[in-house]
Amino acid sequence: MPKGKLLIVDDNKSILSALEILLQDDFEEVKTIASPNQLPALIEAGEYDLVLLDMNFSAGVNTGNEGLYWLTRIQELRPDMEVVLFTAYGDVELAVKALKKGGADFILKPWDNEKMRTTLRNVFKLQQSKKEIKQLKQKESALRSEINRDKHFIIAQSPQMREILNLVRKVAKTDANVLITGDNGTGKELIARELHRHSKRANEIMVSVDMGAISETLFESELFGHKKGSFTDARNNRTGKIENANGGTLFLDEIGNLPVQLQPKLLTAIQNRSVTPIGSNKPVPVDIRLVCATNQNLDEMVADGSFREDLLYRINTIHIEIPPLRERKEDITAIADYFLKIYCNKYRKNCAAISESGAKKLQSYQWPGNVRELQHTIEKAVILSDKKELTPDDFFFRPVTQSMVDIFEGTIEEMEQKMISKVIQKSGSNLSAAAEHLGITRQTLYNKMKKYNL
Numbered sequence: 111m112p113k114g115k116l117l118i119v120d121d122n123k124s125i126l127s128a129l130e131i132l133l134q135d136d137f138e139e140v141k142t143i144a145s146p147n148q149l150p151a152l153i154e155a156g157e158y159d160l161v162l163l164d165m166n167f168s169a170g171v172n173t174g175n176e177g178l179y180w181l182t183r184i185q186e187l188r189p190d191m192e193v194v195l196f197t198a199y200g201d202v203e204l205a206v207k208a209l210k211k212g213g214a215d216f217i218l219k220p221w222d223n224e225k226m227r228t229t230l231r232n233v234f235k236l237q238q239s240k241k242e243i244k245q246l247k248q249k250e251s252a253l254r255s256e257i258n259r260d261k262h263f264i265i266a267q268s269p270q271m272r273e274i275l276n277l278v279r280k281v282a283k284t285d286a287n288v289l290i291t292g293d294n295g296t297g298k299e300l301i302a303r304e305l306h307r308h309s310k311r312a313n314e315i316m317v318s319v320d321m322g323a324i325s326e327t328l329f330e331s332e333l334f335g336h337k338k339g340s341f342t343d344a345r346n347n348r349t350g351k352i353e354n355a356n357g358g359t360l361f362l363d364e365i366g367n368l369p370v371q372l373q374p375k376l377l378t379a380i381q382n383r384s385v386t387p388i389g390s391n392k393p394v395p396v397d398i399r400l401v402c403a404t405n406q407n408l409d410e411m412v413a414d415g416s417f418r419e420d421l422l423y424r425i426n427t428i429h430i431e432i433p434p435l436r437e438r439k440e441d442i443t444a445i446a447d448y449f450l451k452i453y454c455n456k457y458r459k460n461c462a463a464i465s466e467s468g469a470k471k472l473q474s475y476q477w478p479g480n481v482r483e484l485q486h487t488i489e490k491a492v493i494l495s496d497k498k499e500l501t502p503d504d505f506f507f508r509p510v511t512q513s514m515v516d517i518f519e520g521t522i523e524e525m526e527q528k529m530i531s532k533v534i535q536k537s538g539s540n541l542s543a544a545a546e547h548l549g550i551t552r553q554t555l556y557n558k559m560k561k562y563n564l
């Protein structure tokens with residue numbers, strides 16, 4: 111059990127010295143100050159857990175109003191701070207007023223040593239319990255949103271997917287970090303869930319973070335958490351996703367989007383098994399299994415300096431590469447049949463099967479959006495068709511535009527160059543939008559523009 115840090119405010123120096131000696135063994139730190147004017151800076155720094163606050167400061171004034179004023183100030187600055195009020199005047203009315211305003215307890219001067227120690231220790235314990243409840247509530251709401259997500263089975267008819275599932279089952283039992291790569295919609299998150307489901311952490315939470323959906327300014331707080339007041343919008347303490355995943359699995363999707371300046375902080379967190387929230391200097395221990403995914407080429411990003419090599423080595427102890435759907439034809443019909451059943455049921459349709467020619471049409475398409483695109487194609491066909499059997503004309507594919515045809519010519523590098531120029535042009539030279547559209551970081555986009563002289 112942590113002992114906590116106590117801040118004592120009283121304008122009587124001999125009281126401060128006496129209390130410092132009395133309480134030094136009960137707390138990790140006892141800091142004494144003679145003027146409440148120092149309070150805001152100390153409270154905002156977030157170092158202390160509770161305050162013992164004198165009610166009267168200016169000589170001759172003993173209405174307790176100053177104490178009430180500072181109590182409110184402390185609560186504004188840190189709503190989770192517990193304040194014990196301290197006064198020489200046994201004024202019950204004032205005590206009630208202070209407790210009504212949110213004071214945790216009240217001690218009268220001259221004080222009884224044992225009572226002083228017990229009161230402060232109990233208030234600290236109460237504060238710790240409140241903190242734990244808050245963390246549990248956050249964890250519970252994260253758990254609930256995870257549980258409410260749609261659950262799908264993995265369909266694996268192709269030899270490639272069967273091999274991947276075998277590997278997943280073997281690796282799942284260990285705590286090895288896993289990197290899953292593959293194009294958009296190939297099933298990376300589904301594989302991550304399978305890893306978690308078969309791991310010894312299966313009864314704990316898997317926290318998923320879509321790094322492609324977080325704005326650059328929020329990355330650090332989202333992952334590591336922050337202390338209240340550590341930046342302008344930090345109105346409350348916030349637990350980061352890494353800490354939320356404690357005991358379970360942390361799934362970092364689109365890991366290639368992690369800004370380069372935050373990569374050392376993630377590396378330190380993985381190596382030291384602890385996270386340090388923004389505005390704090392206290393590392394919090396965490397026990398997580400890390401699974402990362404990306405559709406970007408991390409080796410290339412290491413070469414162009416937008417991804418740290420040491421971080422790549424840390425996250426890819428085991429590497430699982432999911433092939434695009436067009437390279438595993440056996441899965442196309444099996445997955446199509448699987449989604450057909452799901453959507454017929456959902457939309458109460460009587461479509462029992464896909465015709466042979468329909469299946470052929472599905473097999474011969476390139477599926478640039480992989481399983482996700484197949485899923486949507488089947489859903490759309492089920493909604494629009496009134497037939498018992500789905501035929502080729504029920505399946506609509508994305509039209510291939512002439513500009514796309516032009517891009518798909520030449521070497522991979524030439525195609526990449528053409529694609530980047532096109533996207534920059536389409537975005538009106540807005541590089542952030544272009545990078546987002548291409549699914550790469552701004553840094554990678556700059557590097558590629560330099561490489562291709564764009």
Ligand SMILES: Nc1ncnc2c1ncn2[C@@H]1O[C@H](COP(=O)(O)OP(=O)(O)OP(=O)(O)O)[C@@H](O)[C@H]1O
Pocket residue numbers: 262263264265266292293294295296297298299300301363403405445481482485
């Ligand atoms: N083998 C499979 N069997 C059944 N459903 C699948 C399979 N693979 C993918 N899916 C489904 O396809 C959709 C996309 O899968 P998922 O989100 O796991 O892909 P992803 O590679 O993580 O995508 P992104 O790259 O966009 O993050 C999901 O609805 C998922 O359930």
